[in-house]
Amino acid sequence: MFEAIGERINTSRKFVQEAVAEKNADYIINDVKQQVQAGASFIDVNAGARIGHEVEDMKWLLDTIEPVATVPLTLDSPDPAVLEMAYKMVEKTPMINSISLEKERFDAMMPFLEGKDCKVIALCMDDAGMPASSNDILGRAKSLVEELNKIGISTASIYVDPLVQPISTDSKKGIMVLSAVRAIKAEFPEIHITGGLSNISYGLPQRKIINRTFVTLMMEAGMDSAIIDPLDKKIMATIRTADMLLGEDDYCMNYLKGVRSGDIES
């Protein structure tokens, strides 16, 4: 079954930033509960937006969220030191977001991840920047899997983020990432594929229909997780329906349940 990673606890979002600045725990707790209720399998926590406050904000958010979250957390920071601190604060096996092949980040993340019990998002990013082709994405995914396997992280614990890029800049960016996902899944059947979706529609109007259509295509290619807003009813309904159509919903039970509860409508 598809796993939605709820993206809302991110200080780049105005109301979250205000809640963190004012230490408004009720706002944060209520938001987390709504995301879980809406079907999030993980709650992403990103405290990166208030420059100079990331450690303090991450600590406060985790203190606030950990006691009420009934699903595991996705610890989201580009800073290995923040991830290490956050890892120590959580009880349920978290997902670490993220490692990449960028040398400085990679070298700091590997000793920290060695022997750890966790899931890991592996970004197909290196010091040359964003991948320029399907083969580039596949090559980077292979390097990441090889290195993570060496330090005891199983392939089934790896969530590859192939890095979605705007279709407005190059009409082939959609098929570039779709064929990469197919190739990664062919090479590593037990791996997970995740990522943000909204980059695909950057620079275009009516972005949500692009994101919904794209997630459907990505799911057929092998994506089984995404970092999204679970309170967006339409994308959640699209994902549940696609899961059914792709054989992930025995007797269509989950689809029918969604219809009965009003979560899915035509």
Ligand code: THG
């Ligand atoms: N891959 C991985 N991790 C990630 C991302 C990714 N973490 C951060 C980000 N991308 C995903 N998280 C968010 C959180 C909030 C929003 C978007 C992505 C968001 N966006 C508003 C929008 O799209 O309308 C704009 C911001 C605002 O509220 O002003 O809220 O790709 N591994």
